[in-house]
Amino acid sequence: xxxxxxxxxxKISNRFFLGTGKFASNELMRKAIEESKVxxxxxxxxxxxxxxxxxxxxxxxxxxxxxxxxxxGARNSDEAVRIARIAKAAGMGNWVKxxxxxxxxYLLPDNLExxxxxxxxxxxxxxxxxxxxxxxxxxxxxxxxxxxxxxxxGSPIGTNKGLKTKEIIQIIVNEINLPVVVDAGIGRPSxxxxxxxxxxxxxxxxxxxxxxQDPVKTAVAFSLGVQAGRFAFVAGIAQxxxxxxxSSPLTGFLQD
Amino acid sequence: MLIKLNxxxxxxxxxxxxxxxxxQLGVKNNKAVFVEHNGKVLxxxxxxxxxxxxxxVEVISFVGGG
Numbered sequence: 001x002x003x004x005x006x007x008x009x010x011k012i013s014n015r016f017f018l019g020t021g022k023f024a025s026n027e028l029m030r031k032a033i034e035e036s037k038v039x040x041x042x043x044x045x046x047x048x049x050x051x052x053x054x055x056x057x058x059x060x061x062x063x064x065x066x067x068x069x070x071x072x073g074a075r076n077s078d079e080a081v082r083i084a085r086i087a088k089a090a091g092m093g094n095w096v097k098x099x100x101x102x103x104x105x106y107l108l109p110d111n112l113e114x115x116x117x118x119x120x121x122x123x124x125x126x127x128x129x130x131x132x133x134x135x136x137x138x139x140x141x142x143x144x145x146x147x148x149x150x151x152x153x154g155s156p157i158g159t160n161k162g163l164k165t166k167e168i169i170q171i172i173v174n175e176i177n178l179p180v181v182v183d184a185g186i187g188r189p190s191x192x193x194x195x196x197x198x199x200x201x202x203x204x205x206x207x208x209x210x211x212x213q214d215p216v217k218t219a220v221a222f223s224l225g226v227q228a229g230r231f232a233f234v235a236g237i238a239q240x241x242x243x244x245x246x247s248s249p250l251t252g253f254l255q256d
Numbered sequence: 257m258l259i260k261l262n263x264x265x266x267x268x269x270x271x272x273x274x275x276x277x278x279x280q281l282g283v284k285n286n287k288a289v290f291v292e293h294n295g296k297v298l299x300x301x302x303x304x305x306x307x308x309x310x311x312x313v314e315v316i317s318f319v320g321g322g
Binding site: 019020021022023026029042043044045046047048049055056057058069070072086087089090091092157184204205206207210 | 263283285287288289290292296297315316317
């Protein structure tokens with residue numbers, strides 16, 4: 001096909017990105033990644049405070065995957081920058097999803113702090129993928145700050161409400177010459193298709209997959225949906241019309 | 257002596273090593289965590305390092321996240 005997504009110098013053929021949180025087990029997560037042929041996954045960092053840990057999640061992520069560490073838990077740009085630097089020092093590579101959240105109820109990202117962190121980390125050579133509240137001016141600021149992609153939310157994290165921000169995301173797709181990755185709120189494959197039909201470059205989901213009755217099948221369904229939406233976008237979708245237009249000839253058959 | 261562990265003050269035995277500290281934290285697999293000691297991320301081979309007074313230690317692991 002040759003329809004690769006290029007981010008940070010890497011060619012990605014599967015435009016469905018998967019978060020690794022909330023899976024019932026690491027083994028289930030691994031199966032979901034493998035069956036859906038996901039290539040980009042996110043992980044988070046946490047302090048270890050007395051809970052014995054036997055498993056290392058990284059052992060369950062297939063070797064072909066690009067791992068993007070997120071800065072979840074950061075409440076401002078300083079914390080996000082520190083988390084990103086620690087992840088890199090721990091051998092995680094230089095892909096980072098900036099996630100700065102100070103609002104505990106709706107978990108909406110703080111765009112101002114996200115832009116600050118993007119600027120600092122991009123200068124340090126990180127491939128910066130900022131998660132933000134969709135806004136055209138902020139998307140421009142993120143681009144100018146050196147972001148590799150912009151990642152607008154479809155709806156608040158974990159709500160599975162889909163593309164509530166569709167109009168703004170379409171504007172960002174039209175105006176920002178960077179891959180637009182819809183991140184957060186995508187609850188079902190049809191919503192992923194919708195995002196891709198708009199011209200988004202990729203879709204990232206986590207909760208919708210991890211909490212489905214069968215996460216492995218759901219990951220495959222998302223992967224196929226993202227591919228279908230991408231094909232439709234590339235093919236050029238026929239325009240909507242307000243007046244009916246027959247798809248079969250209406251004249252000259254069984255008429256006097 | 258006092259050290260700063262994961263952002264909080266903690267009383268530990270003098271001359272404690274990172275390895276012993278991890279045991280105290282209940283870490284069963286040293287490969288599942290990484291340790292930042294005074295701003296420097298240590299390799300697993302360096303977990304024998306002896307801590308000093310007021311040292312700053314972060315014990316971190318990668319976990320699932322979206």
